Amino acid sequence: MKVAEIYKILDQIAPFEAGESWDNSGLLVGSMSDEFDKIYASLDIDSNLVNNLEPNSLLITHHPLIFSGLKKLDFSRYPANLIKVLIKKDIKLISMHTNFDKFVLNKFVMSEILGLESFKSVDFLEYAKFDGKFSDFCDFLKDKLCLDSLKVVKAKDEISTFSLCTGSGMSMVDMVEADAFITGDIKYHDALTAKENGLNLVDITHFESEKYFSKALVKNLQKFSISAIITNSTNPFSKI
Numbered sequence: 222m223k224v225a226e227i228y229k230i231l232d233q234i235a236p237f238e239a240g241e242s243w244d245n246s247g248l249l250v251g252s253m254s255d256e257f258d259k260i261y262a263s264l265d266i267d268s269n270l271v272n273n274l275e276p277n278s279l280l281i282t283h284h285p286l287i288f289s290g291l292k293k294l295d296f297s298r299y300p301a302n303l304i305k306v307l308i309k310k311d312i313k314l315i316s317m318h319t320n321f322d323k324f325v326l327n328k329f330v331m332s333e334i335l336g337l338e339s340f341k342s343v344d345f346l347e348y349a350k351f352d353g354k355f356s357d358f359c360d361f362l363k364d365k366l367c368l369d370s371l372k373v374v375k376a377k378d379e380i381s382t383f384s385l386c387t388g389s390g391m392s393m394v395d396m397v398e399a400d401a402f403i404t405g406d407i408k409y410h411d412a413l414t415a416k417e418n419g420l421n422l423v424d425i426t427h428f429e430s431e432k433y434f435s436k437a438l439v440k441n442l443q444k445f446s447i448s449a450i451i452t453n454s455t456n457p458f459s460k461i
Contacts, residue, residue: 222256222257223253223254223255223256223257224248224251224252224253224254224255224256224257224279224313224315225253225254227260227315228248228253230442230445231281231315231317233445234317234321234438234441234442235317235320235321235324235325236320236324237317237320238320239319239320239323239324240318240319240320241319244285244318244320245285245287245288245289245316245318246285246316246317246318246319246320247315247316248314248315249285249286249287249314249315249316250286250304250307250308250312250313250314251279251312251313255313256277257277257278257279258275258277258278259275259278259279259450260278260279260280260448260449260450261278261279261280261281261449261452262281262282262434262435262438262439262450262451262452263280263281263282263283263434263435263452263453263454264282264283264284264428264431264432264434264435264453264454265282265283265284265453266280266282266303266454267303267455268302268303268306269454269455270453270455271303271306271307271310271312272306273452274310274312274452276310276311276312277310277311277312278310278312278313279312279313279314279315280307280312280313280315281314281315281316281317281438281449282314282315282316282317282434283316283317283318283321283326283431283434284316284318285316285318286300286303286304286314286316287300317438321434321437321438322345322386322387322388323344325437325438325441326387326431326433326434326437327342327345327346327385327387328347329433329436329437329440330347330385330387330430330433331347331349331385333433333437333440334365334366334433335362335366335385336365337349337351344393344396345386345393346384346385346390346393346396346397347384347385347386348382348383348384348385348398348399349382349383349385350381350382351381351382351383351401352380352381353380354378354379354380355373355375355377355378355379355380355400355401355421356378358380358383358401358423359371359373359423362403362425366425366429368425368429371423371424371425372407372423372424373421373422373423373424374407374412374415374416374420374421374422374423375416376415376416376417376418376419376420376421376422377400377419377421379400380399380400380401380421381400382399382400382401383399383400383401383402383421384397384398384401384402384403385402385403385404386402386404387404387405387430387431388404388405388406388427388430388431389404389405389406389427390402390404390405390406391404391406391407391408391411394411394415394420397420399420400420400421401420401421401423402420402422402423403422403423403425403430404422404423404424404425404430405424405425405426405427405428405429405430405431406424406426406427407422407424426458428456428457428458429456432453432456435449435451435452435453436451439451
């Protein structure tokens with residue numbers, strides 16, 4: 222299969238032109254005329270992952286390996302060290318970032334992972350109902366997301382609606398019209414502002430909120446009778 226063929230299918234799943242202007246989704250390593258044998262899907266790319274990929278494969282990631290302009294390629298440092306291995310093993314790289322967030326990932330996490338139906342979608346934000354105590358809502362999230370603990374901002378005891386934005390979604394917080402907001406990478410001053418404004422926050426972390434990328438992509442590729450191997454990079458954070 223050629224890269225151009227799968228690229229057209231990926232564009233149907235989540236149009237690349239819908240990505241944010243600052244984003245760098247698309248074909249990052251390789252050419253449209255290249256052929257490949259296998260497809261791998263992963264949230265990110267790291268040394269362990271790329272070293273274990275089969276040569277002449279296609280890797281589709283959520284986060285772009287090349288994000289901002291590279292002025293030099295120092296093969297002893299990230300990301301050039303990984304680019305070198307990709308080229309050496311003839312591995313093509315496509316990233317689906319903010320376009321996939323808008324069209325697939327947030328909806329997938331809401332429906333397939335949390336098991337709830339969105340009643341409204343606004344840009345990156347998905348909205349659903351949850352009538353009850355905020356503490357019960359947090360227990361619900363821990364159960365569904367298989368998390369031992371959550372970092373939260375409690376501004377009110379009861380909630381009826383919440384909004385979800387996977388990844389780092391605090392840039393969207395002023396758009397949120399709900400009692401609680403689930404996202405990752407919440408900073409201190411944003412948390413303070415939200416509490417004063419009466420908005421509950423739940424930080425499920427960047428990795429934990431987006432680790433479902435591979436599963437979501439593979440499910441959509443199956444609709445086109447295309448198989449892909451689910452893999453994943455390692456969460457750079459650990460607990461001690």
